[in-house]
Amino acid sequence: MADTIAITPATAADAPALKALLESAYRGDSARQGWNHEADILDDERIGLDELETLLADPAVTILAARDAGALIGCVAVTRKDARLGYLGMLCVAPTLQSGGLGRTLLDAAEDHGRAIGLARMEMTVIDSRESLIAWYVRRGYALTGETRPFHELRPADADAGPQITFVVLEKRLNEA
Secondary structure, three states: OOOOEEEEEOOHHHHHHHHHHHHHHHOHHHHOOOOOOOOOOOOOOOOOHHHHHHHHHOOOEEEEEEEEOOEEEEEEEEEEOOOOEEEEEEEEEOHHHOOOOHHHHHHHHHHHHHHHOOOOEEEEEEEOOOHHHHHHHHHOOOEEEEEEEEOOOOOHHHOOOOOOOEEEEEEEEOOOO
16 A cells, blocks of 8 residues: 555545545446445445535544545545444445555554544444455454344335345444453
């Protein structure tokens, strides 16, 4: 990883670039350039610009943005769920830069941020069929909790849409105490 990488909290001005990064890393043909994508599972929009702007304005959410010489190349979100629990989401690296260590660096930065704001535990959800991604998180200290959550509620009109996607929940203790 280059020495010019800076990881700082994103601002509202970053919303369009963050949206473009998230879409390129999770969806469509561009995502297939990396190993960490959902392009073979989902083909809808990953996140709406308005939803991203709402997250950026929420004081319970910090989106950390990784930049190389100013260019946005990765991000991760930490959401305070309560006084001691955080939720890690939107961890992504530009597809052509995956497998270079930036994902691990962003994960470490998110956990450090969680500790700095007093979180004791971090949880996340991962689509249950993404076995290699689940294994990557397990190698980094996250444990499967045994809990599952639905991806989204199907409307009656979507009942024939095929199998419903399920998330598995992983969690990691951030502090010993």
